[in-house]
Amino acid sequence: METIIFYILAAIIILFAVASVTSRKILRAVIYLLFVLIGIAGLYFLVDYNYLAAIQLTVYGGGIIVLFIFAVLLIHHVELELEKTPLKKKLIAALLSAAGLGVTLWAISTYPFPVTDTSTYSSIEVAEIGRILLSYEDGGFILPFEVISVLLVAVMIGAIVVAKGKKLTENN
Amino acid sequence: MNFLQMIIPLNITKTISDWIYSIMPETAASYTIMVVIAVAYLALFAVAGLYLVLLERKVAAWFQLRIGPNRVGPWGLLQTMADALKLVSKELTSTTKIDKFLYNLAPYFVIVAALMAMAVFPFSKQFQAFDINIGVFFLIAISSIGVIGILLAGWSSNNKFALIGAMRSGLQTISYELSVGLSILTMVLLTGTLQLSEIIEAQRTGGWLILQGHIPSVIAFMIFMIAGTAETNRAPFDLVEAESELGAGFHTEYSGMKFAYFFLAEFINMFIISSIAVVLFFGGWLSPFGITENIAWFPEVIWFLIKVLGLIFLMMWFRWTFPRLRVDQLLTLEWKYLLPLNLMNLMLMAIVIWLNWTI
Numbered sequence: 001m002e003t004i005i006f007y008i009l010a011a012i013i014i015l016f017a018v019a020s021v022t023s024r025k026i027l028r029a030v031i032y033l034l035f036v037l038i039g040i041a042g043l044y045f046l047v048d049y050n051y052l053a054a055i056q057l058t059v060y061g062g063g064i065i066v067l068f069i070f071a072v073l074l075i076h077h078v079e080l081e082l083e084k085t086p087l088k089k090k091l092i093a094a095l096l097s098a099a100g101l102g103v104t105l106w107a108i109s110t111y112p113f114p115v116t117d118t119s120t121y122s123s124i125e126v127a128e129i130g131r132i133l134l135s136y137e138d139g140g141f142i143l144p145f146e147v148i149s150v151l152l153v154a155v156m157i158g159a160i161v162v163a164k165g166k167k168l169t170e171n172n
Numbered sequence: 173m174n175f176l177q178m179i180i181p182l183n184i185t186k187t188i189s190d191w192i193y194s195i196m197p198e199t200a201a202s203y204t205i206m207v208v209i210a211v212a213y214l215a216l217f218a219v220a221g222l223y224l225v226l227l228e229r230k231v232a233a234w235f236q237l238r239i240g241p242n243r244v245g246p247w248g249l250l251q252t253m254a255d256a257l258k259l260v261s262k263e264l265t266s267t268t269k270i271d272k273f274l275y276n277l278a279p280y281f282v283i284v285a286a287l288m289a290m291a292v293f294p295f296s297k298q299f300q301a302f303d304i305n306i307g308v309f310f311l312i313a314i315s316s317i318g319v320i321g322i323l324l325a326g327w328s329s330n331n332k333f334a335l336i337g338a339m340r341s342g343l344q345t346i347s348y349e350l351s352v353g354l355s356i357l358t359m360v361l362l363t364g365t366l367q368l369s370e371i372i373e374a375q376r377t378g379g380w381l382i383l384q385g386h387i388p389s390v391i392a393f394m395i396f397m398i399a400g401t402a403e404t405n406r407a408p409f410d411l412v413e414a415e416s417e418l419g420a421g422f423h424t425e426y427s428g429m430k431f432a433y434f435f436l437a438e439f440i441n442m443f444i445i446s447s448i449a450v451v452l453f454f455g456g457w458l459s460p461f462g463i464t465e466n467i468a469w470f471p472e473v474i475w476f477l478i479k480v481l482g483l484i485f486l487m488m489w490f491r492w493t494f495p496r497l498r499v500d501q502l503l504t505l506e507w508k509y510l511l512p513l514n515l516m517n518l519m520l521m522a523i524v525i526w527l528n529w530t531i
Contacts, residue, residue: 001199027274027327034320050306054313062316062349069323070342078271078330126306126366 005046013039024081027072034065048123209301217287220443221436222252227481228439228488235492262428267330270425274328279426279433281321286440289314293447294369296457296472307368308360311448312353315403318441319345322405322412322422325434329425337421340499341412344402347506348409351399354514358392358521359385359452362530372456382453384530388521393453395514400445401487402502404438408494409502446483447476454479 013036020032037060044053085093136142188208193201226241226249233240241248266275292307294300304310319341326338360366362385363374375381382389402409413421423434450456456479457472464470497505524530 025271027271027324031274031277031320031324050304050310054306054309057313058309058316061320062313066316066320066323066342066346069320069327070339073323073327073335073339073342078328079269123305126309127364 002046006043009039009042009046012036013043024084026076026080026082027069027078030065030068030072033068034061037061037065051124051126051129213287213290213301217290217440218436221439222256224439224443224484225255225435226252227484231485231488232492235489256432259428259432264430265427267425270330271328274324275425276430278321278325278328279430279437281324282318282437283321283433283440285314285318285321286437286444289444290440292368293444294372294451294456295476299473300369303367303369306366308356308366308371308448308452311444312349312356315352315441315444316345316349318437321437325426326422329422331425333418333420334422334424337412337414337418337424341405341422343499344405344409344411344502347503348399348402351395351506351510351514352403354511354518355392355396355399356448356452358388358514358518361518361521361525362389368451368456371451372458375455375458376462379531380453380455380458385521385524386531388517388524389453391513391517392521393449395510395517396449396452397483397486399506399510400449401490402506404441404445404487406438406442406487407491408496410496411499411502414496442484442487443480446480446487449483450476450479 016032016035016039020029020036023029023032037056041053041056041061044050044056132139133141133145189201189205192204192208196204229251230240230248232238241251244250244254266272289311291302292300292304292310294303322341322345323338326334326336326341329335359371359381362381363371365371365374371381375384378384382393385392405412413423418424423431426434457476459465459470459472459475464472464475
């Protein structure tokens with residue numbers, strides 16, 4: 001049962017990923033990308049990692065894709081199509097993606113996947129993730145957590161400054 | 173087994189599942205049960221949507237001192253059924269030069285997102301399809317997908333009013349999602365769990381969460397209802413489909429059943445927002461003061477529905493009381509008032525829990 005669902009999800013992901021890069025209508029490409037991301041969320045649900053799946057849906061589905069759509073809505077008309085890519089560009093892109101696929105396949109095939117004991121397995125609680133995220137003992141993630149929050153504050157202030165533009169300097 | 177025990181939903185489902193298991197091999201039976209549950213939820217979805225439309229019309233009529241629909245069936249009860257039949261039989265029109273694929277996809281985005289959210293609600297102790305351990309978070313994740321349908325509908329219809337409606341919808345939903353999330357987070361702080369069934373269990377002994385968390389809870393409830401009304405694109409936040417400015421907003425170019433999907437989804441979203449509020453603030457299916465707790469045959473789903481209908485009535489009351497906001501007022505309300513208030517409220521709730529001031 002799980003195997004069948006895995007292959008269905010994998011087929012969806014690959015199909016829409018290809019559709020996304022080959023589509024000449026930009027918003028369709030974005031929607032195909034959304035299906036790819038939802039498929040990945042489905043994989044997380046399949047391996048019983050609900051928290052990451054919900055994060056995937058919220059951040060990628062609800063955040064980034066909505067942002068993409070917003071940008072497309074502002075700059076693109078429904079009748080416009082992207083220009084046809086010349087053959088040379090297509091070839092370079094194909095070579096690069098083949099190289100990337102090769103590296104990934106090599107990494108996966110050489111990595112030994114040890115079989116873990118499934119009898120002691122229990123699905124990960126959100127409270128546990130939270131505790132590890134804020135722990136400053138060994139294996140805790142407090143430093144990256146804080147660094148990311150500083151980065152986000154910097155980004156927000158930067159966005160406000162950029163958006164305010166001249167008005168900020170003239171008034172103050 | 174006496175007759176009264178037969179009407180408990182648990183026993184009905186148990187009888188059906190026993191019967192299915194007795195006539196089929198085990199794997200086939202489990203798939204059949206999944207399909208039966210899905211069909212049951214679809215039916216619930218359709219009926220709830222249709223009768224909420226009728227309720228809205230009746231409430232609107234009552235607020236405006238009219239009678240409302242009263243011709244089809246007793247007290248007009250079959251009016252929305254007739255409307256649905258009419259919509260099914262209508263021609264599906266579309267304008268030229270649209271993006272056909274996205275135009276047809278958009279209604280399904282909205283309706284599937286709403287249906288997925290329905291699956292996690294505990295209607296009663298046994299009546300819950302999917303008790304996921306991140307319940308509330310899953311709801312937030314799903315509701316953030318729904319807006320994509322509206323954006324697609326507005327863009328792909330190749331109509332400027334629809335596009336303006338979609339843009340408004342996007343900025344409104346992105347802004348108010350924050351308030352919905354933060355007010356839910358305030359309550360999660362109090363329960364310490366995201367699982368919906370456990371949130372309800374936490375209210376069995378200590379009283380409803382709106383009482384347990386007193387001041388910060390009440391503030392969180394008010395913010396949640398305001399932001400929730402905005403999330404569902406209802407008046408006074410219905411800039412998305414403001415009739416006097418935009419025709420019908422993002423669904424101007426839709427007709428027949430495709431229009432009905434958007435229309436139904438709006439009412440189902442209202443049901444979802446009210447259900448979240450009921451679970452988080454008013455004890456879900458728990459009876460007030462535990463009056464029916466010891467009556468084994470009492471279907472607890474009744475309490476859930478009474479509370480949800482109460483909150484839906486509140487949202488309809490908003491609609492017929494307040495005038496529509498302008499876009500700048502909408503954004504000022506969210507970013508200058510609700511968001512800072514919400515963050516302060518979160519701190520207040522943390523202090524209340526830290527000092528053990530909960531009731």
